[in-house]
Amino acid sequence: MPFPSTTLEHFADPLVLRGEARILGVGAWKGTPALVLDRTWFYPESGGQLGDVGTIGDLLVVDTQVDATGVVHHLLGEAPPPDLLPEVTCSVDRARRRLHMALHTGQHLLSRALQEVAGAETVSSRLFGSACTIDTDLESIGESRVAEAEALANRWIEDDVPVRAWFPSEVELRSLPLRRAPSVEERIRVVSIEGFDVSPCGGTHCTRTAQIGPLTVTGLDRAKGKMRVAFLAGRAALSELKSRSDELVALGKLFTTGPYEVRQGIEKLRGSVKEAQESLGIFRAAHVQRLLERILARNDELSADRVIAYLDGETVETLRAVATKLGTIPAMQAVIGVGAFDGVTIIAVKGDSAPFDAGAWLGRLAKATGGRGGGRPERAEGRWPAGADFWSLAQTP
Ligand SMILES: [Zn+2]
CATH class of the missing domain: 3.10.310.40 (Diaminopimelate Epimerase; Chain A, domain 1)
Known part of the structure; x- marks a missing residue:
């Protein structure tokens, strides 16, 4: 008998990452042992966001996938024991999920800011760990424009406005100023950053913008003839900035100076090499x-x-x-x-x-x-x- 589609608890509250569920089935997903539950707090991979990991009871969840009928499969690190009790406690890896939420919400903010500041529409985006990118429809964008968009996004983070995700009625949907057209036709979910952006999205998001943490643009490149903006948010932004800063401090030590004198050190060195x-x-x-x-x-x-x-x-x-x-x-x-x-x-x-x-x-x-x-x-x-x-x-x- 087919399973009923799994109740997705993250729709109700993405900040709740733990709860009790009942096992409906033990099976496999493409060769990996997997559990089907009646409800889940694990986000299944879709829309460019990776599936959650964590634990169900004592079992390690290494990935979460959803099939065409809406049944969520919790992929396990090893086969479950035969005496598994039906009532289990689910616990999502908090740090990883909160980072995904920060990156997702940060992407909405930065996409909107790039549209406002540079007239750049977002064609697609990828949110895979440390490689988050927004592909725009423009062949060129000045670095200063991108810096302005980054600053604008960070202002909305500082202002700590509510982020709301819901399934509007068809009538309400028609009245919403969506930044882009939805990619699905039914059960369209909308995410709004109050006063700034409204767009269709099925991912997990922060509930207020301050939860995003710092947002930093890490690169601006041409890909497939159009401009690609790479960015990081939350703890990923902090750790990238910290690692760049550490590198600069280490470089400064090579010149026996502080990080702000490295440029001067390099210029002096260039002069000596030329001579x-x-x-x-x-x-x-x-x-x-x-x-x-x-x-x-x-x-x-x-x-x-x-x-x-x-x-x-x-x-x-x-x-x-x-x-x-x-x-x-x-x-x-x-x-x-x-x-x-x-x-x-x-x-x-x-x-x-x-x-x-x-x-x-x-x-x-x-x-x-x-x-x-x-x-x-x-x-x-x-x-x-x-x-x-x-x-x-x-x-x-
Ligand atoms: Zn989103």
Whole structure:
């Protein structure tokens, strides 16, 4: 026999999170053991709000779901004992539910505030723990507008106005200034934040706005071409702000300053890095010039326009800079390398008038050595494996 639909106590008072119920059935929901009760204080997942968790007697409730006939299934952490008594005490995880209520009510407030301040309509919203987002219909919203909306929402929280949820008659429903159209056709539930917002919603909400606690916008991003506002409320907002503040204090300690001097510390550091980079650039250029002169001086004794050089202990960056200089000499044809234990980095380069194809030459040798490399006729780069004989390979015609 099918169960009658479960009486949902949160409709009457969302702040009551404990009560006595009678077990109507023991079964399973998609493979997880589950209980059906005559009434429940557990909110079943729907409308973007997660199902409640808590305890029924000594049993752990890990999720709450509702089926198409309105029967609520309390999913259990383990199968119930066979001698389970029919009368049970239900207890909803208070902290988690109160957070969901704060986030839900906060979302109504912020959606309304975004509409008033920025003309942004809420297309959809998600309220999953620490990732609460409102997707708007706008392609851009200024950060200052969002900050204004955040401030407006917080003013309504401070004013501690009543929040009411009820099922209006059809006649009353038609007279209500709903912010958006309902997503269901029957038993439309309406949530009003007195003097500010009226919208259809089936979730659990605070009964006064001050219960929301602080509301903070945590991000403003583009998603699917439209602006997405991320926010937190209640204890989730507090803990996020606390963790950001702790991070800033820790950063301040790195600069041996307080949190308000971190920006100054970073700017000072940037200045020092820039200065160091400039000095390093000058030093590098001089070093490359000296290396080049040394290579060319040694080369004068051999052949003026053919260079083979191994830059012992130099970096690949230095090798590249030397190669660039060599490439500006018109008749030059050069093969230079630097090495480490795991192989040799090679650059072959030529001047405008040298009869040499650096790319083809290096490609051929990469194949012969089992290394890699190739490039344009003017310049090519590659690697020869560890143990390759640089001097004899570099002399290959
Ligand atoms: Zn809601």
